[in-house]
Amino acid sequence: xxxxxxxxxxALSLNGFAQQKELVWHTDVNKAINISTQxxxxxxxxxxxxxxxxxxxxxxxxxxxxxxxxKWASKNIVLVELDFPKRTPISEQLQKQNRELQQMFGVxxxxxxxxxxxKKVNDKVEFNKLGSQGYVRGGANAWINGASQIIxx
Numbered sequence: 667x668x669x670x671x672x673x674x675x676x677a678l679s680l681n682g683f684a685q686q687k688e689l690v691w692h693t694d695v696n697k698a699i700n701i702s703t704q705x706x707x708x709x710x711x712x713x714x715x716x717x718x719x720x721x722x723x724x725x726x727x728x729x730x731x732x733x734x735x736x737k738w739a740s741k742n743i744v745l746v747e748l749d750f751p752k753r754t755p756i757s758e759q760l761q762k763q764n765r766e767l768q769q770m771f772g773v774x775x776x777x778x779x780x781x782x783x784x785k786k787v788n789d790k791v792e793f794n795k796l797g798s799q800g801y802v803r804g805g806a807n808a809w810i811n812g813a814s815q816i817i818x819x
Contacts, residue, residue, distance in 0.1 A: 689740060
């Protein structure tokens with residue numbers, strides 16, 4: 667009887683892990699814009715130097731990898747990573763897209779994050795800037811509180 671109960675509990679826990687969806691960080695802004703307009707969720711544009719920026723790595727470890735952030739983000743925003751790596755190669759097209767957005771938002775340091783709502787006007791996309799947020803001391807809950815204030819204005 668104990669073995670059957672143990673097998674049942676293991677099966678339940680594995681099922682729970684299988685049902686947890688990993689967050690998707692989009693790199694194609696146009697795809698993310700389509701998802702945002704269909705879902706009504708704002709975009710979070712995360713400007714990072716993933717392979718060299720210490721504060722970026724700290725933000726990812728202390729916030730973006732935490733279960734509370736994953737739960738909040740899946741309900742509230744569409745994630746977009748705009749990476750500026752030094753050692754990791756990325757395509758020319760991705761570099762061009764990321765540089766254009768970096769200039770558009772005036773990003774001069776990393777990590778930087780912008781919450782925006784996209785709006786298609788004719789064949790162009792305009793971004794309504796809701797606010798920005800980078801690293802916040804206090805972990806996932808402090809970051810989520812600040813982000814919630816920005817997107818719920």
